[in-house]
Amino acid sequence: MQKKYFIPIIIMSVWFTSCKTQKAEHSHSHSNEVQDHTHSVENYFESYSLVDGNYGTKTIVTVNNGVRIMVTNALPNHKTGEFPRKGNPNTISAQNRTYTFSTTPKLKDKPTWVREPGVALNGIKFEPGTAEVVVCETGENYRVEALQDVIDLGLDFNHAHVQPTGAYHYHGSPTSVIENLDTGKDLVHIGFAHDGFPIYYSKSGAYKPSYKLLGGNREGEDCSYSNPKQTIDISVGGHHDGTYGSDYEFVANSGDLDECNGTTIDGEYVYLVTNEFPYVSRCLMGEVKEERNGPPRNGEQGGQRGQEEGRRQPRSFSELLEVMDTNKDGKLAKEETKGPLAEQFSRLDSNKDGFLTKEELEKERRLDRR
Secondary structure: OOOOOOOOOOOOOOOOOOOEEEHHHOEEEOOOOEEOOOOEEOOOOOOEEEEEOOOOEEEEEEEEOOEEEEEEOOOOOOOOOOOOEOOEOOOOOOOOEEEEEEOOOOEEEEEEEOOOOEEEOOOOEEOOOOOOEEEEOOOOEEEEOOOOOOOOOOOOOOOEEEOOOOOEEEOOOOHHHHHHHOOOOOEEEEEEEOOOOEEEEEOOOOOOOOEEEOOOEOOOOOEEEEEOOEEEEEOOOOEOOOOEHHHEEEOOOOOOOOOOOEEEEOOEEEEEEOOOOOOOOOEEEEOOOOOOOOOOOOOOOOHHHHHHHOOOOOOOHHHHHHHHOOOOOOOEEHHHOOHHHHHOHHHHOOOOOOEEOHHHHHHHHHHHHO
């Protein structure tokens, strides 16, 4: 890859760049130019500014002394679906975030599993996983993928939706970002991972992930999905079809990409956003100053570990609240609990106040470890 940069900060409305690449050779460069109506940008590895009055976007990036700092209000600079919408009752709002990336990222020997792997060049975060879980009375629980056909999570045409905080975020390939950056080349530079390595999208799908669907069938009876507005009965039986993260396993060298959906191109490590699972990296291969812990990564959920996660993996109190606390009062009433927790509610509720607390569950776990 070339490391020669040409331009300082530029204010613009329609933005971005893609990697200069020869598709057949899977090569690219960090230096090229995209024209909009009034401005030009040569690359997004240097400082730049993105201010778009049409959408309210304001993203300022400065690069200095080995650090890339992005200050953004996290408003997309492109069309989105209408929010609130079916499956997603939230409204997009400014977030005011500051991100820091190394400009000299370093690979590690082992991956770090993360909830939020990186940020698009426009300041919108990538967050491939979800907090949605199907819970079975027989004890199994399955974390729902964003891109599936069983539960409508209200994603728009950018494979994105809105969190209750108002944060718009991408669960898969950011369609409008890719279109804005398309210069006819295959690889499109669309963001940076939190370890500093760049994120690309291959229009031709030239790089294939190394995840495969598990064989066999899922287990679980009397399963349901709950959110603050409704509870839906879900049948989890049948083959692993990709509805849940635990449907997949990582098979090394079965594709072009590693377990973090990354690879080395022209001597430099990069991540790829793909149209197939995991869509966006669920882990980081580089050094990160601050670990961003989230749900267990789906690669680790594959194979035997994946099947175990789909059965009876111990869960923290905060995770139980996330799944079962339907009225969001920070407590677990008996009618909110499911499976083994519901069966043992009376015994676990040591003070008999009709609610389970973090202290009561931690006491039970300490007894279990003796």
